[in-house]
Amino acid sequence: MNALSEHFEGRFLDELLGKITSAMCPQVSDHDCKTCAEFMETDEWKFFEPSFEDTDRTFRALLKSGRYECSRTGLRIECSSDVQLEYLTCDWEQVNYTPEMDQFTPCGPLMDLKVISGELKEVYLPHSLCLGKSLQRDAVKVLHVEDSGVYFEECSLTRFHAKLLDLSFSPKGLLLRKGYTVFYHCETLIYHTLKSHLTLHVYLIPSDKQMKEAVTKKEEQMRSKFILKPEPQCKLQMNGRFTLKALDQTKTSDCNSDITPKVITFR
Known part of the structure:
Protein backbone atom coordinates (compact mmCIF):
# COMPACT_ATOMS: atom_id res chain seq x y z
CA MET A 1 0.00 0.00 0.00
CA ASN A 2 1.57 3.29 -1.14
CA ALA A 3 0.61 5.30 1.97
CA LEU A 4 2.88 7.59 3.97
CA SER A 5 2.33 7.96 7.69
CA GLU A 6 3.21 10.90 9.95
CA HIS A 7 2.72 11.60 13.65
CA PHE A 8 1.77 14.92 15.17
CA GLU A 9 2.04 15.45 18.95
CA GLY A 10 0.50 18.40 20.85
CA ARG A 11 -1.80 19.49 23.67
CA PHE A 12 -4.93 20.80 21.99
CA LEU A 13 -6.50 18.82 19.16
CA ASP A 14 -8.94 21.45 17.89
CA GLU A 15 -6.27 24.15 17.88
CA LEU A 16 -3.70 22.00 16.14
CA LEU A 17 -6.00 20.72 13.42
CA GLY A 18 -6.86 24.25 12.37
CA LYS A 19 -3.19 25.02 11.88
CA ILE A 20 -1.93 22.04 9.89
CA THR A 21 -0.42 23.36 6.68
CA SER A 22 1.84 21.85 4.09
CA ALA A 23 4.37 22.89 1.50
CA MET A 24 2.09 21.37 -1.14
CA CYS A 25 -0.47 24.15 -1.76
CA PRO A 26 -3.91 25.25 -0.45
CA GLN A 27 -6.37 22.40 -0.17
CA VAL A 28 -9.76 21.80 -1.73
CA SER A 29 -11.34 18.85 -3.51
CA ASP A 30 -9.16 17.32 -6.25
CA HIS A 31 -12.08 17.87 -8.62
CA ASP A 32 -11.33 21.58 -8.24
CA CYS A 33 -7.70 21.22 -9.32
CA LYS A 34 -6.74 24.54 -10.88
CA THR A 35 -3.93 23.07 -12.96
CA CYS A 36 -6.29 21.06 -15.19
CA ALA A 37 -9.44 23.21 -14.88
CA GLU A 38 -9.53 23.67 -18.66
CA PHE A 39 -10.35 19.96 -18.98
CA MET A 40 -13.64 20.30 -17.09
CA GLU A 41 -16.00 17.45 -17.95
CA THR A 42 -19.54 18.13 -19.18
CA ASP A 43 -20.91 14.57 -19.29
CA LYS A 178 8.77 6.59 -17.86
CA GLY A 179 10.85 9.63 -18.74
CA TYR A 180 7.98 12.13 -18.79
CA THR A 181 7.60 14.89 -16.18
CA VAL A 182 4.02 14.46 -15.01
CA PHE A 183 1.90 15.43 -12.04
CA TYR A 184 -0.78 13.65 -10.06
CA HIS A 185 -3.91 14.44 -8.15
CA CYS A 186 -3.53 13.34 -4.56
CA GLU A 187 -5.36 13.11 -1.26
CA THR A 188 -4.27 13.88 2.29
CA LEU A 189 -5.96 11.63 4.88
CA ILE A 190 -5.71 12.54 8.57
CA TYR A 191 -6.64 10.27 11.48
CA HIS A 192 -6.69 10.91 15.24
CA THR A 193 -5.40 7.80 17.00
CA LEU A 194 -6.25 6.40 20.44
CA LYS A 195 -2.70 6.78 21.74
CA SER A 196 -2.26 8.49 25.12
CA HIS A 197 -0.64 11.61 23.66
CA LEU A 198 -2.19 13.48 20.77
CA THR A 199 -1.00 11.53 17.74
CA LEU A 200 -2.22 11.99 14.19
CA HIS A 201 -1.57 9.67 11.26
CA VAL A 202 -1.32 11.53 7.96
CA TYR A 203 -1.29 9.77 4.59
CA LEU A 204 -0.29 11.36 1.29
CA ILE A 205 -1.57 9.13 -1.52
CA PRO A 206 -2.60 9.39 -5.19
CA SER A 207 -6.32 9.91 -5.78
CA ASP A 208 -7.25 6.25 -5.95
CA LYS A 209 -10.48 4.97 -4.43
CA GLN A 210 -9.11 1.50 -3.67
CA MET A 211 -5.95 2.86 -2.08
CA LYS A 212 -8.03 5.23 0.03
CA GLU A 213 -10.27 2.34 1.08
CA ALA A 214 -7.22 0.32 2.14
CA VAL A 215 -5.99 3.19 4.34
CA THR A 216 -9.46 3.63 5.82
CA LYS A 217 -9.76 -0.06 6.65
CA LYS A 218 -6.35 -0.07 8.31
CA GLU A 219 -7.17 2.94 10.51
CA GLU A 220 -10.65 1.69 11.38
CA GLN A 221 -9.10 -1.52 12.68
CA MET A 222 -7.05 0.66 15.04
CA ARG A 223 -10.25 2.58 15.95
CA SER A 224 -8.79 5.86 14.72
CA LYS A 225 -11.10 8.80 14.01
CA PHE A 226 -11.08 10.33 10.53
CA ILE A 227 -10.59 14.10 10.45
CA LEU A 228 -12.23 15.79 7.47
CA LYS A 229 -9.91 18.16 5.66
CA PRO A 230 -9.99 19.59 2.09
CA GLU A 231 -7.73 18.07 -0.52
CA PRO A 232 -4.78 19.68 -2.33
CA GLN A 233 -5.88 22.26 -4.85
CA CYS A 234 -3.13 21.61 -7.35
CA LYS A 235 -1.11 18.73 -8.72
CA LEU A 236 1.92 17.10 -7.08
CA GLN A 237 4.96 15.69 -8.82
CA MET A 238 5.55 11.99 -8.28
CA ASN A 239 8.71 11.28 -6.25
CA GLY A 240 8.67 14.89 -5.05
CA ARG A 241 9.64 15.58 -1.43
CA PHE A 242 7.17 17.39 0.84
CA THR A 243 6.90 18.61 4.42
CA LEU A 244 4.01 19.01 6.84
CA LYS A 245 3.96 21.71 9.51
CA ALA A 246 1.86 22.59 12.55
CA LEU A 247 1.89 26.38 13.05
CA ASP A 248 1.05 28.63 15.98
CA GLN A 249 -1.97 30.93 15.93
CA THR A 250 -0.08 33.66 14.05
CA LYS A 251 0.87 31.13 11.35
CA THR A 252 4.42 32.44 11.49
CA SER A 253 6.27 29.79 13.48
CA ASP A 254 6.07 26.13 14.38
CA CYS A 255 4.04 25.22 17.46
CA ASN A 256 5.17 22.60 19.98
CA SER A 257 4.82 19.45 17.90
CA ASP A 258 6.96 16.53 16.85
CA ILE A 259 6.62 15.43 13.23
CA THR A 260 8.17 12.17 12.09
CA PRO A 261 9.52 11.91 9.45
CA LYS A 262 10.41 15.54 8.68
CA VAL A 263 10.19 14.99 4.91
CA ILE A 264 8.10 12.50 2.94
CA THR A 265 8.28 11.37 -0.67
CA PHE A 266 5.11 11.17 -2.75
CA ARG A 267 5.13 7.83 -4.60
Missing part, protein backbone atom coordinates in the same frame (compact mmCIF):
# COMPACT_ATOMS: atom_id res chain seq x y z
CA GLU A 44 -23.15 13.47 -16.42
CA TRP A 45 -22.60 10.12 -14.70
CA LYS A 46 -24.88 8.45 -12.19
CA PHE A 47 -23.12 6.93 -9.18
CA PHE A 48 -24.06 3.39 -8.20
CA GLU A 49 -23.11 1.23 -5.22
CA PRO A 50 -22.17 -2.29 -6.32
CA SER A 51 -22.64 -5.41 -4.23
CA PHE A 52 -19.39 -6.78 -2.87
CA GLU A 53 -18.19 -10.23 -1.89
CA ASP A 54 -15.25 -9.94 0.48
CA THR A 55 -14.41 -13.63 0.07
CA ASP A 56 -13.39 -13.21 -3.58
CA ARG A 57 -12.96 -9.41 -3.59
CA THR A 58 -15.48 -9.18 -6.44
CA PHE A 59 -17.88 -6.31 -7.17
CA ARG A 60 -21.18 -7.09 -8.88
CA ALA A 61 -23.74 -4.81 -10.52
CA LEU A 62 -26.98 -5.10 -12.49
CA LEU A 63 -27.63 -1.87 -14.38
CA LYS A 64 -30.19 -0.51 -16.80
CA SER A 65 -29.43 1.66 -19.82
CA GLY A 66 -27.42 4.73 -18.84
CA ARG A 67 -24.05 6.21 -17.89
CA TYR A 68 -22.67 5.08 -14.53
CA GLU A 69 -19.71 5.49 -12.21
CA CYS A 70 -18.90 2.94 -9.50
CA SER A 71 -18.69 4.66 -6.11
CA ARG A 72 -16.19 2.05 -4.85
CA THR A 73 -13.68 1.92 -7.71
CA GLY A 74 -14.28 4.89 -10.01
CA LEU A 75 -14.98 2.59 -12.98
CA ARG A 76 -17.26 4.25 -15.54
CA ILE A 77 -19.46 2.43 -18.02
CA GLU A 78 -22.10 3.33 -20.57
CA CYS A 79 -24.70 0.82 -21.72
CA SER A 80 -27.73 1.06 -24.01
CA SER A 81 -29.53 -1.94 -22.45
CA ASP A 82 -29.51 -3.94 -19.22
CA VAL A 83 -26.11 -5.33 -18.25
CA GLN A 84 -24.80 -7.58 -15.50
CA LEU A 85 -21.17 -7.10 -14.48
CA GLU A 86 -18.51 -8.61 -12.27
CA TYR A 87 -15.21 -6.84 -11.68
CA LEU A 88 -12.35 -6.65 -9.21
CA THR A 89 -9.16 -4.70 -8.65
CA CYS A 90 -6.03 -6.81 -9.10
CA ASP A 91 -2.55 -6.35 -7.65
CA TRP A 92 -0.06 -4.93 -10.12
CA GLU A 93 2.51 -7.31 -8.66
CA GLN A 94 0.55 -10.19 -10.22
CA VAL A 95 1.30 -9.02 -13.75
CA ASN A 96 3.80 -11.31 -15.44
CA TYR A 97 7.11 -9.57 -15.93
CA THR A 98 8.14 -8.57 -19.44
CA PRO A 99 11.04 -6.31 -20.49
CA GLU A 100 8.52 -3.84 -21.93
CA MET A 101 7.09 -3.25 -18.44
CA ASP A 102 10.36 -1.60 -17.39
CA GLN A 103 9.41 1.35 -19.57
CA PHE A 104 6.18 2.08 -17.68
CA THR A 105 4.76 2.76 -14.23
CA PRO A 106 1.10 2.32 -13.13
CA CYS A 107 -1.04 5.45 -12.95
CA GLY A 108 -4.36 3.82 -12.05
CA PRO A 109 -5.84 0.53 -10.80
CA LEU A 110 -5.54 -2.78 -12.65
CA MET A 111 -9.13 -3.96 -13.13
CA ASP A 112 -10.55 -7.27 -14.30
CA LEU A 113 -14.00 -6.73 -15.81
CA LYS A 114 -16.41 -9.46 -16.95
CA VAL A 115 -19.72 -8.89 -18.71
CA ILE A 116 -22.12 -11.63 -17.55
CA SER A 117 -24.99 -10.44 -19.73
CA GLY A 118 -25.73 -7.51 -21.99
CA GLU A 119 -23.27 -5.34 -23.87
CA LEU A 120 -21.23 -2.30 -22.88
CA LYS A 121 -21.05 0.73 -25.14
CA GLU A 122 -18.14 2.51 -23.44
CA VAL A 123 -15.75 1.77 -20.55
CA TYR A 124 -13.54 4.26 -18.70
CA LEU A 125 -10.78 3.33 -16.26
CA PRO A 126 -9.89 5.87 -13.53
CA HIS A 127 -6.47 7.48 -13.34
CA SER A 128 -4.80 9.93 -10.92
CA LEU A 129 -2.84 11.94 -13.51
CA CYS A 130 -3.23 15.70 -13.82
CA LEU A 131 -3.69 16.63 -17.48
CA GLY A 132 -2.43 20.19 -16.97
CA LYS A 133 0.92 21.41 -18.26
CA SER A 134 0.43 19.71 -21.65
CA LEU A 135 0.75 16.07 -20.71
CA GLN A 136 1.53 14.16 -23.89
CA ARG A 137 -1.39 11.82 -24.50
CA ASP A 138 0.75 9.12 -26.10
CA ALA A 139 2.62 8.80 -22.80
CA VAL A 140 -0.30 6.76 -21.39
CA LYS A 141 -1.08 3.23 -22.53
CA VAL A 142 -3.57 0.56 -21.48
CA LEU A 143 -1.99 -2.68 -20.32
CA HIS A 144 -4.02 -5.68 -21.52
CA VAL A 145 -3.17 -8.90 -19.67
CA GLU A 146 -3.89 -12.23 -21.37
CA ASP A 147 -2.70 -15.80 -20.88
CA SER A 148 -0.45 -15.42 -23.91
CA GLY A 149 1.25 -12.31 -22.52
CA VAL A 150 0.75 -8.58 -22.05
CA TYR A 151 -0.18 -6.05 -24.71
CA PHE A 152 -0.24 -2.26 -24.87
CA GLU A 153 -3.29 -0.47 -26.25
CA GLU A 154 -4.18 3.10 -27.09
CA CYS A 155 -6.75 5.05 -25.05
CA SER A 156 -8.48 8.41 -24.99
CA LEU A 157 -7.81 10.44 -21.84
CA THR A 158 -10.38 12.55 -20.02
CA ARG A 159 -9.72 14.58 -16.88
CA PHE A 160 -10.02 11.69 -14.40
CA HIS A 161 -10.50 8.65 -16.66
CA ALA A 162 -9.25 6.94 -19.79
CA LYS A 163 -11.69 5.66 -22.40
CA LEU A 164 -10.91 2.13 -23.58
CA LEU A 165 -10.81 1.81 -27.35
CA ASP A 166 -10.78 -1.99 -27.25
CA LEU A 167 -13.74 -3.49 -25.39
CA SER A 168 -12.38 -7.03 -25.17
CA PHE A 169 -11.99 -7.72 -21.47
CA SER A 170 -9.38 -9.27 -19.21
CA PRO A 171 -7.27 -7.42 -16.61
CA LYS A 172 -6.57 -3.91 -17.87
CA GLY A 173 -4.87 -0.93 -16.29
CA LEU A 174 -3.30 2.39 -17.20
CA LEU A 175 0.46 2.78 -17.52
CA LEU A 176 2.56 5.91 -17.84
CA ARG A 177 5.70 5.77 -19.95
Whole structure:
Protein backbone atom coordinates (compact mmCIF):
# COMPACT_ATOMS: atom_id res chain seq x y z
CA MET A 1 0.00 0.00 0.00
CA ASN A 2 1.57 3.29 -1.14
CA ALA A 3 0.61 5.30 1.97
CA LEU A 4 2.88 7.59 3.97
CA SER A 5 2.33 7.96 7.69
CA GLU A 6 3.21 10.90 9.95
CA HIS A 7 2.72 11.60 13.65
CA PHE A 8 1.77 14.92 15.17
CA GLU A 9 2.04 15.45 18.95
CA GLY A 10 0.50 18.40 20.85
CA ARG A 11 -1.80 19.49 23.67
CA PHE A 12 -4.93 20.80 21.99
CA LEU A 13 -6.50 18.82 19.16
CA ASP A 14 -8.94 21.45 17.89
CA GLU A 15 -6.27 24.15 17.88
CA LEU A 16 -3.70 22.00 16.14
CA LEU A 17 -6.00 20.72 13.42
CA GLY A 18 -6.86 24.25 12.37
CA LYS A 19 -3.19 25.02 11.88
CA ILE A 20 -1.93 22.04 9.89
CA THR A 21 -0.42 23.36 6.68
CA SER A 22 1.84 21.85 4.09
CA ALA A 23 4.37 22.89 1.50
CA MET A 24 2.09 21.37 -1.14
CA CYS A 25 -0.47 24.15 -1.76
CA PRO A 26 -3.91 25.25 -0.45
CA GLN A 27 -6.37 22.40 -0.17
CA VAL A 28 -9.76 21.80 -1.73
CA SER A 29 -11.34 18.85 -3.51
CA ASP A 30 -9.16 17.32 -6.25
CA HIS A 31 -12.08 17.87 -8.62
CA ASP A 32 -11.33 21.58 -8.24
CA CYS A 33 -7.70 21.22 -9.32
CA LYS A 34 -6.74 24.54 -10.88
CA THR A 35 -3.93 23.07 -12.96
CA CYS A 36 -6.29 21.06 -15.19
CA ALA A 37 -9.44 23.21 -14.88
CA GLU A 38 -9.53 23.67 -18.66
CA PHE A 39 -10.35 19.96 -18.98
CA MET A 40 -13.64 20.30 -17.09
CA GLU A 41 -16.00 17.45 -17.95
CA THR A 42 -19.54 18.13 -19.18
CA ASP A 43 -20.91 14.57 -19.29
CA GLU A 44 -23.15 13.47 -16.42
CA TRP A 45 -22.60 10.12 -14.70
CA LYS A 46 -24.88 8.45 -12.19
CA PHE A 47 -23.12 6.93 -9.18
CA PHE A 48 -24.06 3.39 -8.20
CA GLU A 49 -23.11 1.23 -5.22
CA PRO A 50 -22.17 -2.29 -6.32
CA SER A 51 -22.64 -5.41 -4.23
CA PHE A 52 -19.39 -6.78 -2.87
CA GLU A 53 -18.19 -10.23 -1.89
CA ASP A 54 -15.25 -9.94 0.48
CA THR A 55 -14.41 -13.63 0.07
CA ASP A 56 -13.39 -13.21 -3.58
CA ARG A 57 -12.96 -9.41 -3.59
CA THR A 58 -15.48 -9.18 -6.44
CA PHE A 59 -17.88 -6.31 -7.17
CA ARG A 60 -21.18 -7.09 -8.88
CA ALA A 61 -23.74 -4.81 -10.52
CA LEU A 62 -26.98 -5.10 -12.49
CA LEU A 63 -27.63 -1.87 -14.38
CA LYS A 64 -30.19 -0.51 -16.80
CA SER A 65 -29.43 1.66 -19.82
CA GLY A 66 -27.42 4.73 -18.84
CA ARG A 67 -24.05 6.21 -17.89
CA TYR A 68 -22.67 5.08 -14.53
CA GLU A 69 -19.71 5.49 -12.21
CA CYS A 70 -18.90 2.94 -9.50
CA SER A 71 -18.69 4.66 -6.11
CA ARG A 72 -16.19 2.05 -4.85
CA THR A 73 -13.68 1.92 -7.71
CA GLY A 74 -14.28 4.89 -10.01
CA LEU A 75 -14.98 2.59 -12.98
CA ARG A 76 -17.26 4.25 -15.54
CA ILE A 77 -19.46 2.43 -18.02
CA GLU A 78 -22.10 3.33 -20.57
CA CYS A 79 -24.70 0.82 -21.72
CA SER A 80 -27.73 1.06 -24.01
CA SER A 81 -29.53 -1.94 -22.45
CA ASP A 82 -29.51 -3.94 -19.22
CA VAL A 83 -26.11 -5.33 -18.25
CA GLN A 84 -24.80 -7.58 -15.50
CA LEU A 85 -21.17 -7.10 -14.48
CA GLU A 86 -18.51 -8.61 -12.27
CA TYR A 87 -15.21 -6.84 -11.68
CA LEU A 88 -12.35 -6.65 -9.21
CA THR A 89 -9.16 -4.70 -8.65
CA CYS A 90 -6.03 -6.81 -9.10
CA ASP A 91 -2.55 -6.35 -7.65
CA TRP A 92 -0.06 -4.93 -10.12
CA GLU A 93 2.51 -7.31 -8.66
CA GLN A 94 0.55 -10.19 -10.22
CA VAL A 95 1.30 -9.02 -13.75
CA ASN A 96 3.80 -11.31 -15.44
CA TYR A 97 7.11 -9.57 -15.93
CA THR A 98 8.14 -8.57 -19.44
CA PRO A 99 11.04 -6.31 -20.49
CA GLU A 100 8.52 -3.84 -21.93
CA MET A 101 7.09 -3.25 -18.44
CA ASP A 102 10.36 -1.60 -17.39
CA GLN A 103 9.41 1.35 -19.57
CA PHE A 104 6.18 2.08 -17.68
CA THR A 105 4.76 2.76 -14.23
CA PRO A 106 1.10 2.32 -13.13
CA CYS A 107 -1.04 5.45 -12.95
CA GLY A 108 -4.36 3.82 -12.05
CA PRO A 109 -5.84 0.53 -10.80
CA LEU A 110 -5.54 -2.78 -12.65
CA MET A 111 -9.13 -3.96 -13.13
CA ASP A 112 -10.55 -7.27 -14.30
CA LEU A 113 -14.00 -6.73 -15.81
CA LYS A 114 -16.41 -9.46 -16.95
CA VAL A 115 -19.72 -8.89 -18.71
CA ILE A 116 -22.12 -11.63 -17.55
CA SER A 117 -24.99 -10.44 -19.73
CA GLY A 118 -25.73 -7.51 -21.99
CA GLU A 119 -23.27 -5.34 -23.87
CA LEU A 120 -21.23 -2.30 -22.88
CA LYS A 121 -21.05 0.73 -25.14
CA GLU A 122 -18.14 2.51 -23.44
CA VAL A 123 -15.75 1.77 -20.55
CA TYR A 124 -13.54 4.26 -18.70
CA LEU A 125 -10.78 3.33 -16.26
CA PRO A 126 -9.89 5.87 -13.53
CA HIS A 127 -6.47 7.48 -13.34
CA SER A 128 -4.80 9.93 -10.92
CA LEU A 129 -2.84 11.94 -13.51
CA CYS A 130 -3.23 15.70 -13.82
CA LEU A 131 -3.69 16.63 -17.48
CA GLY A 132 -2.43 20.19 -16.97
CA LYS A 133 0.92 21.41 -18.26
CA SER A 134 0.43 19.71 -21.65
CA LEU A 135 0.75 16.07 -20.71
CA GLN A 136 1.53 14.16 -23.89
CA ARG A 137 -1.39 11.82 -24.50
CA ASP A 138 0.75 9.12 -26.10
CA ALA A 139 2.62 8.80 -22.80
CA VAL A 140 -0.30 6.76 -21.39
CA LYS A 141 -1.08 3.23 -22.53
CA VAL A 142 -3.57 0.56 -21.48
CA LEU A 143 -1.99 -2.68 -20.32
CA HIS A 144 -4.02 -5.68 -21.52
CA VAL A 145 -3.17 -8.90 -19.67
CA GLU A 146 -3.89 -12.23 -21.37
CA ASP A 147 -2.70 -15.80 -20.88
CA SER A 148 -0.45 -15.42 -23.91
CA GLY A 149 1.25 -12.31 -22.52
CA VAL A 150 0.75 -8.58 -22.05
CA TYR A 151 -0.18 -6.05 -24.71
CA PHE A 152 -0.24 -2.26 -24.87
CA GLU A 153 -3.29 -0.47 -26.25
CA GLU A 154 -4.18 3.10 -27.09
CA CYS A 155 -6.75 5.05 -25.05
CA SER A 156 -8.48 8.41 -24.99
CA LEU A 157 -7.81 10.44 -21.84
CA THR A 158 -10.38 12.55 -20.02
CA ARG A 159 -9.72 14.58 -16.88
CA PHE A 160 -10.02 11.69 -14.40
CA HIS A 161 -10.50 8.65 -16.66
CA ALA A 162 -9.25 6.94 -19.79
CA LYS A 163 -11.69 5.66 -22.40
CA LEU A 164 -10.91 2.13 -23.58
CA LEU A 165 -10.81 1.81 -27.35
CA ASP A 166 -10.78 -1.99 -27.25
CA LEU A 167 -13.74 -3.49 -25.39
CA SER A 168 -12.38 -7.03 -25.17
CA PHE A 169 -11.99 -7.72 -21.47
CA SER A 170 -9.38 -9.27 -19.21
CA PRO A 171 -7.27 -7.42 -16.61
CA LYS A 172 -6.57 -3.91 -17.87
CA GLY A 173 -4.87 -0.93 -16.29
CA LEU A 174 -3.30 2.39 -17.20
CA LEU A 175 0.46 2.78 -17.52
CA LEU A 176 2.56 5.91 -17.84
CA ARG A 177 5.70 5.77 -19.95
CA LYS A 178 8.77 6.59 -17.86
CA GLY A 179 10.85 9.63 -18.74
CA TYR A 180 7.98 12.13 -18.79
CA THR A 181 7.60 14.89 -16.18
CA VAL A 182 4.02 14.46 -15.01
CA PHE A 183 1.90 15.43 -12.04
CA TYR A 184 -0.78 13.65 -10.06
CA HIS A 185 -3.91 14.44 -8.15
CA CYS A 186 -3.53 13.34 -4.56
CA GLU A 187 -5.36 13.11 -1.26
CA THR A 188 -4.27 13.88 2.29
CA LEU A 189 -5.96 11.63 4.88
CA ILE A 190 -5.71 12.54 8.57
CA TYR A 191 -6.64 10.27 11.48
CA HIS A 192 -6.69 10.91 15.24
CA THR A 193 -5.40 7.80 17.00
CA LEU A 194 -6.25 6.40 20.44
CA LYS A 195 -2.70 6.78 21.74
CA SER A 196 -2.26 8.49 25.12
CA HIS A 197 -0.64 11.61 23.66
CA LEU A 198 -2.19 13.48 20.77
CA THR A 199 -1.00 11.53 17.74
CA LEU A 200 -2.22 11.99 14.19
CA HIS A 201 -1.57 9.67 11.26
CA VAL A 202 -1.32 11.53 7.96
CA TYR A 203 -1.29 9.77 4.59
CA LEU A 204 -0.29 11.36 1.29
CA ILE A 205 -1.57 9.13 -1.52
CA PRO A 206 -2.60 9.39 -5.19
CA SER A 207 -6.32 9.91 -5.78
CA ASP A 208 -7.25 6.25 -5.95
CA LYS A 209 -10.48 4.97 -4.43
CA GLN A 210 -9.11 1.50 -3.67
CA MET A 211 -5.95 2.86 -2.08
CA LYS A 212 -8.03 5.23 0.03
CA GLU A 213 -10.27 2.34 1.08
CA ALA A 214 -7.22 0.32 2.14
CA VAL A 215 -5.99 3.19 4.34
CA THR A 216 -9.46 3.63 5.82
CA LYS A 217 -9.76 -0.06 6.65
CA LYS A 218 -6.35 -0.07 8.31
CA GLU A 219 -7.17 2.94 10.51
CA GLU A 220 -10.65 1.69 11.38
CA GLN A 221 -9.10 -1.52 12.68
CA MET A 222 -7.05 0.66 15.04
CA ARG A 223 -10.25 2.58 15.95
CA SER A 224 -8.79 5.86 14.72
CA LYS A 225 -11.10 8.80 14.01
CA PHE A 226 -11.08 10.33 10.53
CA ILE A 227 -10.59 14.10 10.45
CA LEU A 228 -12.23 15.79 7.47
CA LYS A 229 -9.91 18.16 5.66
CA PRO A 230 -9.99 19.59 2.09
CA GLU A 231 -7.73 18.07 -0.52
CA PRO A 232 -4.78 19.68 -2.33
CA GLN A 233 -5.88 22.26 -4.85
CA CYS A 234 -3.13 21.61 -7.35
CA LYS A 235 -1.11 18.73 -8.72
CA LEU A 236 1.92 17.10 -7.08
CA GLN A 237 4.96 15.69 -8.82
CA MET A 238 5.55 11.99 -8.28
CA ASN A 239 8.71 11.28 -6.25
CA GLY A 240 8.67 14.89 -5.05
CA ARG A 241 9.64 15.58 -1.43
CA PHE A 242 7.17 17.39 0.84
CA THR A 243 6.90 18.61 4.42
CA LEU A 244 4.01 19.01 6.84
CA LYS A 245 3.96 21.71 9.51
CA ALA A 246 1.86 22.59 12.55
CA LEU A 247 1.89 26.38 13.05
CA ASP A 248 1.05 28.63 15.98
CA GLN A 249 -1.97 30.93 15.93
CA THR A 250 -0.08 33.66 14.05
CA LYS A 251 0.87 31.13 11.35
CA THR A 252 4.42 32.44 11.49
CA SER A 253 6.27 29.79 13.48
CA ASP A 254 6.07 26.13 14.38
CA CYS A 255 4.04 25.22 17.46
CA ASN A 256 5.17 22.60 19.98
CA SER A 257 4.82 19.45 17.90
CA ASP A 258 6.96 16.53 16.85
CA ILE A 259 6.62 15.43 13.23
CA THR A 260 8.17 12.17 12.09
CA PRO A 261 9.52 11.91 9.45
CA LYS A 262 10.41 15.54 8.68
CA VAL A 263 10.19 14.99 4.91
CA ILE A 264 8.10 12.50 2.94
CA THR A 265 8.28 11.37 -0.67
CA PHE A 266 5.11 11.17 -2.75
CA ARG A 267 5.13 7.83 -4.60
